[in-house]
Amino acid sequence: MSELLRVEDLSIAFGNNQVLKGLSFEVNENEVLGIIGPNGAGKTVLLNILTGILKPDSGRIIYQGEDIAKTKIVERTYMGIGRTFQVPRSFEGMSVYENVMIGGVCGRQMTEKEAGAGADKILAQINMADKRDLLAGTLGLLDRKRLEIGVALASKPRLLLIDEAAGGLTESEVVSIIDIVRGAKEQGVTIIWIEHVLQTMIEGTDRTLCVAEGRNVICGNPRDVMDSPEVHAVYLGTEEDYADEGAGADNDIAKTGTAQALPPQDKTLLEISGLNVLHGDLQAIHDVSMRIERGHIVSIIGANGAGKSTLLNTVMGIHNPAGGTIVFEGDDITGKRTSAIAEKGLAMTPEGSRVFADMTVTENLLMGAYLPAAKKAKTEQLEKVFEMFPVLKEKSEQLASFLSGGQRQMLSIARAIMMNPKVVICDEISLGLAPVVIQDIYAKLKELNEQGLTFILVEQEIKRSLRHSDYSYVMVKGRIVLEGKSSELSRSDVSDAYFGINRFA
Amino acid sequence: MQGVRKNNYTKSLAILVIVIVLFFLPQYGSDYAISIGVLIFLYISLGQMWNLLGGYSGLVSLGQQIFVGIGGYTAALVTEVWHQSIAVSLVVAAGVSLVFAFIISFPIFKMRGVYFTIGTWIVSEALLVFFRNWKFVNYDAGYNITIAYRIPMSQIYHGALVIGIGSVVLVYLILRSRMGLALMSMRDNEGAAEVRGVRLYRTKLYCFVISSVYTAITGVVLYLNIAYIKPGAAFGIDWTVCMVFIVVIGGLGTIEGPIIGAVVYVILRQYLYSFPGISMVILGAVAVAIILLMPKGIMGAIHKKFGVEVFSVRRRIDERLEDGS
Incomplete structure (x- = not known):
């Protein structure tokens, strides 16, 4: 197999934040390369560099044997590099058919007639032939995601870059996306596919690359990569991290002791039952129930798109739930105004x-x-x-x-x-910070907690969440799939729940 | 699909009838009706051209009075100083505005967003000061455009009608061309359009030049109607303010919008002459009310409610299917 794209030693910084630190990889002709990595790993930044939206500080991008680091955005499209966006950017005032035509007319300089004929084939390929005259602005999420791929395919790309095509979709919808990507591969397209829904990597890619903190961690057969200790370390933390969790566990026991002195109804500070939240036609939260005890640090763990921030925003009254109740200190606060909820003693530090x-x-x-x-x-x-x-x-x-x-x-x-x-909700307080700084912040949280303040932490970093909390909930696709005392949750439980491999494969 | 076809015939027939009725208006209409017609047609053209910039290309220019002024002054100089015909002044206006639009595009296209807006305005203000101190254009005194007294009103009316209809046809043809797809995608999402292969700079430049030249041609007829020109009025921002008003209340990024907007604007302004002093306040209040009630303008609201488009630029599959079957 010959090489289509080689990325060498790519680096880029935004101010003090070094996002890519010498990332290197290559893609062969007609291969599907998956890229995974936690939030902030630099995946979308990588795509923006490949399409020319961002300029790297250093490194080379060799496409078809040519360095394209200085090539303009449109020129790269003409050279056959197409992409989709994480949040679909359809042309909302144009019909589905016209959206697809853009790819041929603007991306490949076709006449409208040629592009129109091509568009018909692509609409069939993405299963949207019956929606050709609808305005793109009226489509649901799945259709928008499909249309993204369709518009990109219409410019007849040699290299297709997909940014999170499966995020926010149900399992059967994810399957339909995988089918579309496979179909593109059969037509000879080379694909780089960034995804948080890890199942798609196993079913949809030939090779998977894991990126963390702007560097490549491991690359190889998708299943091997998922099972590798390196990838687990990136998402879950290493064994050593778990070893020095001891101090936290002791603390937990001590605190449970004092809390037990209180009658049970006073112990519960916040209780969520049967919560459902919709974003348009996408159900972000499915039947979530949780109980936050006074004086505890509770962590909510989950990958990007698991519904964590939606859950918090619903508690704070920013979103209205479709069903379920939220009770704080015995008062029902479901659907109350945010300022009224804050007045009761709930504070939030936004992401x-x-x-x-x-x-x-x-x-x-x-x-x-x-x-x-x-x-x-x-x-x-x-x-x-x-x-x-x-x-x-x-x-x-x-x-x-x-x-x-x-x-x-x-x-x-x-x-x-x-x-x-009475409660402080912290949304991703460690995101993008150096480890030493994160330690300082968590030490401060502990100190405040010892003075009696309750915390709800939302984190993607599992090791940190488990180590610093009393109780943990693991969320996957809007549902709670695992909960328990942080000291008692086993690494393999969390890993299975988080990667979801056993349940989907 | 038969229905769509039939609908199209009805629509075309209706448009044809309206055009014929308008064409023969001077034969039966009052002088007042004719003068209102002139204004409506010319403002339709100004609105269409500003819409090409603000509605489709994302170029919010507050300097299009530059080209109204260039058109007006060309008409004055060509007919008063050089004693040439109106036809010559139309050609000269087109040529001068083409060159001028192209030259100023270099500096102002380097600016983005609100800076572009301010940049275009500054160019226009600079031109105003320059004209006031330029002997060649008779300083601040300006000109009486005497040829205007000699031509019958019906001729000006027909000129305005041609320019108004011409602007609609021009925008329609542009939107039906390959560039139209690019323009509509830019209107909806500029960043995504660039990644799909739309050459933003070039497309915007085309629009800017086309819009500016046609605005200058409109300016010639506008000033034949006014018959008197001086720098303060010719390069006043009022021209662009009314273009923006027309497009925003009519419906940004639609062909019908500027037509509806121009009709509303001209008629409203006639009524407001009876309220001197507060007329601008009322006009402003109307604009605010329409924006609040119909964020996408009158046409946007009609389209949303009834799904009607008079000038549809949609690429539909039915057209091709019918040809085949």
Whole structure:
């Protein structure tokens, strides 16, 4: 087999964040290469570099024996590089048929007649012949995902780059996507397929490459890669990480002891039962129930698209559930306004910290005490917060945009604490941070927890979640597939639930 | 499918009847009706051309008065100073605006988004100052365009009618061409369009040049109707404000939008002459109300409710199936 694309030593940084650190791999003619890796591994950035949207800092991209690092976006399309987008970017005001025609007319300089004939074949191939005259803006998720592939195929690519075609789809829908990709391969197309739904890798790819923190981890036969200790280490942590979990476990026992002194109804702080959430026609949360005990750290673990953030947003009243109840301290808060829910004592640190960049640290903190009750106590609370986070006191008059990533995350937590909450929900607080910084943040959480604050942590990093929490829930595709005391969950249980291989294959 | 065909015939027939009725309007209509017609046709053209930029190419220009001004001044200079015919002034206006649009595209196309918008405006303001201090165009005094007194109103009416219908046909043909697919994809998602192989810069440049030249030609007839030109009015941002108003209330990125918008705008403005002082406030309130109630403009709301499109540029499968069977 001859080589179609070779990527050598690709590096790119955004500010201080080195996203790709010397990534190298190659793809052969008519091969399907799968790429997996946790969130933030640099997968979408890689596709943006391959299509010319981003320029790498260093490294070479050899396509058909030619270095294309300086080639423009459209030129690469003409050279036969097509792609799909993770969030489908269909042309919403145009019909399905016209969307597909774009690929031929603009990507391959065909006449409308040629492109039209080609479009008919492609519509049949993606099973959308009956929807040709519908506006793309009216389509459901599966159809949009299919259409993405169809539009890309219409430009007759030699190399097709697929960014998450299966995310958010049901199992039978995923199967139909796999069929479409296989069909493309049979026509001689070479494919690079990025995916979080790992099952697709086993069924749809010839070779799988695992990428983590901007480097290649392992590459080979899909099943071997899934079963390899390296990949498990990337997603779940290594055996050594589990070994020094001891301290956490002891702590857990001690705390359960004190908690048991309380009557059971007081122990439960937040109870979610039978929760269902829809995003349009996609069911993001299926019948989820969980119980958060006072004084605990509870972690919710799951891959990208598992429904974790949707769950949190529903608890905070940002989404309305289609069914089920959320009870906080005995009060039903289902479907209440977000401000009313916050007033009851639920605070959230959003993914990516979201500090107010052009305000000073102090101003950011005061924004946390915006609700009337918190406003009254803001001066004392500010002192308390500065005591807890000395680094923020040091930088109190600086703009938040000057803080480092770790300090921003600290500020985000401190801002949540300004309203003196009972629970703090943390959405991916370790994302994109250096390990040392993450340790600092978790140490701070522990400290706050010992003072009686309850935490709900949402994480993709399993090892960290298990080590730092009392109780854990594992979510896959909107359902809770596993739960238990963090100290008692076995590595193989979590691994099976997380990778889902045994249940799907 | 038979229904679609039949529907198309009915539609074409209706459009033909309307055009014939409009063509013979000077024979039976009042002078007032004729003057309103002139304004509506010319504003349809201005709206269509701005829509090509703002509605399809994502180029929100606040400087299209540049080309209204160029058209107007060309008409004045060619007929008053050089004593040539109106036909000559139309050709000269097209030529000058073509060259000018091409030259200013180099600096202003380097700017994106809101900077492009501000950039086009600055060019127009600079041109205004330049014209006020330019002996060649008689400084700030401007010109009376006396040829306008000598031509009958019905001729201006027919000129405006041709320009108005011409603008609709031009935009329709562009959208039915290969470039039309590219334009519509740019309207819907510019980033994705580029990855699909649309040459953004080139397509935008074509649109900018076409729009500017046709706006200048429209400007010639506009100023034949006004019969007096001076820099402040010719290069005033009011021209572009009304183009934006017409397109936004009519429906951005549709062919019908600017037509509806122009009719609403011209008629509304006639009524508002009885409310001097607050007329602009009322116009603004109408715009805000329409944007709030119908975010995609009047045409967008009609299309959503009834699924009607008068000038459909859809590539449909039925056309080809019918040819085959």
